[in-house]
Amino acid sequence: MRLKISLLKEPKHQELVSCVGWTTAEELYSCSDDHQIVKWNLLTGETSQIVKLPDDIYPIDLHWFPKSLGVKKQTQAEIFVLTSSDGKFHLISKLGRVEKSVEAHCGAVLAGRWNYEGTALVTVGEDGQIKIWSKTGMLRSTLAHQGTPVYSVAWGPDSEKVLYTAGKQLIIKPLQPNAKILQWKAHDGIILKVDWNSVNDLILSAGEDCKYKVWDSYGRPLYSSQPHEHPITSVAWAPDGELFAVGSFHTLRLCDKTGWSYALEKPNTGSIFNIAWSIDGTQIAGACGNGHVVFAHVVEQRWEWKNFQVTLTKRRTMQVRNVLNDAVDLLEFRDRVIKASLNYAHLVVSTSLQCYVFSTKNWNTPLIFDLKEGTVSLILQAERHFLLVDGGGIYLYSYEGRFLSSPKFPGMRTDILNAQTVSLSNDTIAIKDKADEKIIFLFEASTGKPMGDGKFLSHKNEVLEIALDQKGLTNDRKIAFIDKNRDLYITSVKRFGKEEQIIKLGTMVHTLAWSDTCNILCGLQDTRFTVWYYPNTVYVDRDILPKTLYERDASEFSKNPHIVSFVGNQVTIRRADGSLVHISISPYPAILHEYVSSSKWEDAVRLCRFVKEQTMWACLAAMAVANRDMTTAEIAYAAIGEIDKVQYINSIKNLPSKESKMAHILMFSGNIQEAETVLLQAGLVYQAIQININLYNWERALELAVKYKTHVDTVLAYRQKFLETFGKQETNKRYLQYAEGLQIDWEKIKAKIEMEITKERERSSGSQPTKSTGLKH
DSSP: OEEEEEOOSSOSOSSOEEEEEEEETTEEEEEETTSEEEEEETTTTEEEEEEEOOTTOOEEEEEEOOOOSSSOOOSSOOEEEEEETTSEEEEEETTSOEEEEEEOOSSOEEEEEEOTTSSEEEEEETTSEEEEEETTSOEEEEEEEOSSOOOOEEEOTTSSEEEEEETTEEEEEESSTTOOOEEEEOOSSOEEEEEEOTTTOOEEEEETTSOEEEEOTTSOEEEEOOOOSSOOOEEEEOTTSSEEEEEEBTEEEEEETTSOEEEEEOOSOSBEEEEEEOTTSSEEEEEETTSOEEEEEEEOOEEEETTEEEEEEETTEEEEEETTTTEEEEEEOSSOEEEEEEETTEEEEEESSEEEEEETTEEEEEEEEEOSSSOEEEEEEOSSEEEEEETTEEEEEETTSOEEEOOOOTTOOGGGOOTTTEEEOSSEEEEEOSSSTTEEEEEETTTOOBSTTSOOEEOSSOEEEEEEOOSSOGGGOEEEEEETTOOEEEEESOOOSSOOOOEEEESSEEEEEEOSSSSOEEEEETTEEEEESOTTHHHHOGGGGGGGEEEEEOGGGOSSOEEEEEETTEEEEEOTTSOEEEEEOOSHHHHHHHHHHTTOHHHHHHHHHHHOOHHHHHHHHHHHHHTTOHHHHHHHHHHTTOHHHHHHHHHHHTOSSHHHHHHHHHHHTTOHHHHHHHHHHTTOHHHHHHHHHHTTOHHHHHHHHHHTTOOHHHHHHHHHHHHHHTTOOOOOHHHHHHHTTOOOOHHHHHHHHHHHHHHHHHHHHHSOOOOOOOOOO
16 A cells, blocks of 8 residues: 655645645645635636635634434535634634634634534634534533643544643543543653544644654553654644555554554655545645645455455556456446455445446446445455445445345434454344444345344443354344453353353453354464364353363464454464564364255264364364264263263253253253253153252252142152251251151152153154244354
8 A cells, every 4th residue: 555646746725734634535725825826626727715804813623524424414514623823713604705814722723623413612722722612603611721832632532521631741631520530641742743643543643752652532642753864844634544654754654453564655845744644545735845735545455365455556447457367357337436356256446426336257347336426435345245334334245236225313413434343154144332432233144124123232341342253043143242341252142032142262362263164263462373263162161161272372373463354264463563464374164164054974073084174073063062973072072081071962862852961962052941941841750850960950940849839858868868968957948848747758759750751752753743942052
């Protein structure tokens, strides 16, 4: 990825340009110390003077009023705030009319910013004050006052906090009074510029110590650049939070959100005092010290999938290369390319007006449909369909271009969604809520309606990243997510009435990805790269989960690596310095998944015998129990030396009825409640009581016996025997109540039990067994 710079031969301004701002993706306004406001039209290349300001107004900062969110957007911004050196800020219309001038600070007003909703404006000045104003320019409050000038300010993503500079310090102050203020030393020189992105919640700062830095919203350092030759005078996030731009003397740099640099350009600009990204995130404008306005296009983005590599060579041209036969195709577009995604044998490209869907089998005839709104901020793909996110909503389309659904939920803000907070599979869409970050909304892909009984998934901590598995049946769909403590959890997506378990899979997990070909999960765990070959093991037999893992040292990926993709058996990881590392994992677990999904148990056993690896046998054991194939489970457990489980499986096989077998398989997986329900539904009350006795659930055993008026003496006898073994006295009031005046006759009890077992055997051999309920994962 690099920047394609365009700079006019002669500057349009006579003095330094102090600020720039985009109205649409093709129109920019610039302000200069020559008191002119100039409009640039990038389609025609024309520039025109909008207004000449009075000679005593020297503009410092400009910010367009945000387009309204959620409701139908305006096509372009209509009014902007301009701060100036005379202590005022001015609200100026698109046509250049000064609607209002407000006395704001003593000395220059150094920065002014609208919040994301456009309901408030913050200004900062040389007098060290931070003031909040209403949309119409009425003073609401003075947020803070300090002894040093405040050079830059930014709103937090939820418009509830303000970040500002104080010399070498950065301060985050919430708008609520008495709320905790966060302050830290960020640079060794005065901080000149800050920016805070609403999508990734990361902070950028630039200082006179010639460095730029990336921070999280708690003030923890994520990246610090090497010192440059000159002070860094400007920084700005791209709207989607994936890139940022850095400006200095004769320097423009394009960086990834993790800090490493994609491209360095040295245009003849003087210092770049202000950088603005266009609304679609495809180009940058810089306000230059020598009167120029520099424009830079982001080109040469790359997308890779299997043997295909797609490169954006120009604004409207892509090159597709098949590395197997070196065939090259050129894709031409009518408008400029904004976003693209290559996965599942399809390339989806959104331009400013249309969406193109190419199949990797045929690059010549794309499917084209018009977009409701131009600026697509995110494209996600699954095997059967893809998702587009723009300012107006979330839209699901099939690869034939048919519109499928548009999920909605209360308080939805599509401008802050990214690949970590939205996930797509063949039948499910998962979206993390921004208002309450502990909640994940789940929608059916085909209809856009909430999943199951309409309940969302709620976790005890804030969720950072979510991912849906891609294969298997809808009923078995799982979602994995990482929470604020960096713990990895897995849970079922289908939620009907009963509360699904959220089970912890690992700790200190920084990034995760599901394979696109089978349900294998990989993640970077502290200093290890871990692959969960069969994550469902946690629902079947948690004891053998460690045996189903593959781990290797991850120190070679340096600090803060990120998993880019997991295609087939190849994982691509991006290191903190921007380099890509490819890891191949064993292909055998994927083959095993394939065999099991098509019930080829003999082939699965043969494969495990051929590979001779404990992980394979452990995966097969869990898969077999999950699919109730106890013969295969017995072989697999024997191979990993779990003798106690082999014996238990043998005892299950000898049980007389189908329901009993089913109940004991459920018990094997720890689903005791379901096991009891199966037995009671089949009318096997004694067996339901017996499993509770075996598990020492004495309260429940007695409760069932009393409820069904049977085997009360059996429960009391076993309880007495249990207490005698440990030399204890009965203290439970209910047991004392029923034991009063009851003589325990073991001969009689044994005969009763024998009769129950005979009855069950006769029932199962004589008539068709009743249908048992399925095990819910």
